[in-house]
Amino acid sequence: MIELIKKVLATYPQVEWTINEESVSSYELFFVRRLLQMNRAKDVKHYRLSVYVEQAGFKGTADFAIHPGAKEEEVKRLIEEGVYAASLAKNKTFLLPSPKKLKL
DSSP states (O other), rough: HHHHHHHHTTTTTEEEEEEEEEEEEEEEEEEEEEEEEEEEEEEEEEEEEEEEEEETEEEEEEEEEOTTOOOHHHHHHHHHHHHHHHHOEEOOOOOOOOOOOOOO
């Protein structure tokens, strides 16, 4: 999914961005009258994208989620809408941290 997002972002050279990938593991237990009826484990990934658009001495930002199962057309639409929304914001210019991959 990250490679797909990067591929779409490559078509917007004027845009800076950050991608956050969060992996969530959980276990669920279902009881009926104090008896365990079913249990299941879930491993889910969440993707959040922030886009930054700089123009005329200002920098705008937009944050949004991308569903892990999203198709390329949907990712393109979400990024296009995010870039448009970021272009409307007028914040003072700021620097982004250098790229790093965080492993926990």
